[in-house]
Amino acid sequence: MASTSHLILPTAVRADFSRRREGPLRLPATIRNFPSPRRLLPNPLRASPPTLAAASTSSSLKALIFDCDGVILESEHLHRQAYNEAFAHFSVRCPVSSPKPLYWDSDFYDELQNRIGGGKPKMRWYFKENGWPSSSIYAQPPLTDSDRETLIDVIQDWKTERYKEIIKSGAVEPRPGVLRLMDDAKGAGIKVAVCSAATKSSVVLCLENLLGLERFHGLDCFLAGDDVKEKKPSPLIYLTASEKLGVSGGNCLVVEDSVIGLQAATGAGMPCIVTYTSSTANQDFKEAIATYSDLRNVRLQDLELLLQKSLLAT
Numbered sequence: 001m002a003s004t005s006h007l008i009l010p011t012a013v014r015a016d017f018s019r020r021r022e023g024p025l026r027l028p029a030t031i032r033n034f035p036s037p038r039r040l041l042p043n044p045l046r047a048s049p050p051t052l053a054a055a056s057t058s059s060s061l062k063a064l065i066f067d068c069d070g071v072i073l074e075s076e077h078l079h080r081q082a083y084n085e086a087f088a089h090f091s092v093r094c095p096v097s098s099p100k101p102l103y104w105d106s107d108f109y110d111e112l113q114n115r116i117g118g119g120k121p122k123m124r125w126y127f128k129e130n131g132w133p134s135s136s137i138y139a140q141p142p143l144t145d146s147d148r149e150t151l152i153d154v155i156q157d158w159k160t161e162r163y164k165e166i167i168k169s170g171a172v173e174p175r176p177g178v179l180r181l182m183d184d185a186k187g188a189g190i191k192v193a194v195c196s197a198a199t200k201s202s203v204v205l206c207l208e209n210l211l212g213l214e215r216f217h218g219l220d221c222f223l224a225g226d227d228v229k230e231k232k233p234s235p236l237i238y239l240t241a242s243e244k245l246g247v248s249g250g251n252c253l254v255v256e257d258s259v260i261g262l263q264a265a266t267g268a269g270m271p272c273i274v275t276y277t278s279s280t281a282n283q284d285f286k287e288a289i290a291t292y293s294d295l296r297n298v299r300l301q302d303l304e305l306l307l308q309k310s311l312l313a314t
Contacts, residue, residue, distance in 0.1 A: 059188075059190075059304045059307075059308075060250075060251055060304070060307050060308050060311055061190055061251065061253055061303060061304045061307050062190060062191060062245075062247045062248075062251040062252065063190065063191040063192070063193060063220070063241075063242075063245050063247040063251065063252040063253070064181070064182075064185045064190055064191070064192050064193070064252075064253055064255070064303070065192075065193045065194070065195055065221075065238065065241055065252055065253070065254045065255065065265075065270070066178070066182075066192075066193070066194050066195075066254075066255045067194075067195060067196060067254075067255060067256045067257060067261050068194055068196035068198060068203050068206060068207070069196060069197075069198055069206075069257075070256075070257030070258060070261075070275075070277050070279075070280065071175065071178070071255050071256060071257050071275055072174055072175060072178050072194070072206070072207070072210060072211070073172055073173070073174055073175060073206060073210055074175055074277050074278075075172070075206070076109065076110070076113055076277065076279055077106070078163060078166050078167075078172070079109075079113070079119070079159075079163060080104055080106065080109045081166065082159045082160075082162040082163040082166065083104060083109075083119075083159050084102075084103050084104060085159075085162050086155050086156075086158045086159040086162060087101045087102040087103065087104075087155070088101045088103075089158060090135045090136050090137055090154070090155060090158070091134075091135055091136045092133045092134075092135045092155065093133050093134050093135065094126075094127065094130055094131060094132075094133035095130065095131050095133075096131070096133065096134045096141060102133065106279075109279075110279040110280075112125075112126070113258075113279070114258055114259065114260065114279065114280060114283060115260070116231075116260075117197040117225075117231040117232035117233065117260050117261075117264075118197045118198070118225050118231040118232075119156050119159065119160075119198065119199060120152050120153075120156050121231055123152050123155065123156070124148075124152060127148070127152075132148060132151075133151075135151065135155075137150070137151050137154050137155075138151060156199070160199050160201060160202045163202050164201070164202055164205045167202075167205050167206055167209055168205070168209065170209075172206075172209070172210065173210070174210045174211070175275070175294055175295065176294045176295060176296035177294060177295030177296040177297070177298055178295055179211065179215070181295060181298065181300060181303075182211070182215060183215075184299070184300040185300060186218065188300060190300075191220040191221070191245050191247060192218075192219055192220055193219060193220055193221035193222065193223075193241050193245060194207060194219055194221075194222050194223070195221075195222075195223045195237045195238060195241050195254075196223070196224050196225065197224075197225045197231050197232045197237070198224060198225055199224065199225060199226065200224035200225065200226040200227065203222075203224045204216075204224075207219075207222070220245055221241050221244045221245050223237050223240060223241055223244075225237075227240070228240055232260050232261055232263070232264035233260045233261075233263035233264045233267065234264060234267070235263075235264050235265070235266075235267030235268035237264065238252075238254065238264055238265055238267075238268035238270055239268045242268065242270070248269075249268050249269030249270045250269060250270070250271070250311060250314075251307075252270045252271075253270070253271055253272070253273065253303055253306075253307050254270045254271070254272040254273070255272070255273055255274075255275060255295075256272055256273075256274055256275075256288075257274060257275055257276055257277050257280055258274075258276075258280045258283065259280070259283040259284060259285065262274060262285060262287055262288055263287075266287050271289050271306075271307055271310045271311075272287070272288050272289065273288055273289055273290045273291065273292065273303070273306065274288040274290075274291045274292070275291075275292045275293070275294055275295055276291060276292075276293065281293075289306050289307075289309075289310045290306055
């Protein structure tokens with residue numbers, strides 16, 4: 001298009017102009033009434049950018065599902081502390097000849113919690129491998145299945161209450177970026193859920209204290225270890241969440257911190273990102289669509305793009 005500062009006039013007009021160059025230029029009516037070129041050009045700055053909610057309407061991401069321990073809070077050292085205090089409280093000795101109560105050090109607990117999900121399964125596995133203990137609950141190692149389950153139940157219940165006390169102390173904070181992602185997802189119309197293998201009462205306490213009551217009660221789905229018959233790495237908890245949310249697995253994105261959780265998510269047909277902790281950093285996360293040390297620099301749009309790429313690759 002010719003520049004408006006170099007208007008090319010018809011021959012008749014140029015002749016008229018040359019005859020009356022001493023006076024003001026007067027264009028014929030057909031030229032004067034011609035619309036200004038500026039009004040014909042679209043203004044590229046006039047359109048407002050799409051909002052986050054509008055951008056998400058076409059997104060494949062329909063539900064964002066968080067694990068609790070290790071994702072919302074870095075808590076494994078707190079669980080270990082509570083277990084060791086429970087073992088001391090009940091004088092749990094394994095082996096029976098040990099002069100001191102059972103104590104799980106950090107290196108061992110890292111291996112244990114990365115191998116077996118849930119508190120009761122951890123103890124059950126450990127005692128089967130190392131012998132059932134003596135304790136103030138049973139002076140002699142329990143021999144029947146019912147007595148063994150009672151031992152585990154009593155220890156776990158005490159441990160859970162102690163863990164709650166630690167959380168209530170206010171010394172624990174959510175991991176970076178988690179609350180912002182939850183809020184952004186809810187604001188974009190994406191469902192938000194929490195699926196944890198831990199005991200329900202302890203998870204509820206954690207979420208109420210770390211998320212706040214409004215966020216906690218605003219969750220579209222909340223499941224704990226008590227709600228399913230099989231612990232992670234079984235995919236059952238995520239399959240159950242998918243059903244409750246009314247969202248297919250491929251449209252869910254799971255946030256986990258360990259290979260056990262990753263296996264549970266992928267087993268349910270759900271893409272998964274990993275935000276690892278110091279105790280899980282060396283695990284094999286090749287099945288994850290992305291891994292992060294934390295979520296402080298991760299945005300909702302990043303997760304939407306990751307999920308879209310993941311679905312296109314399948």
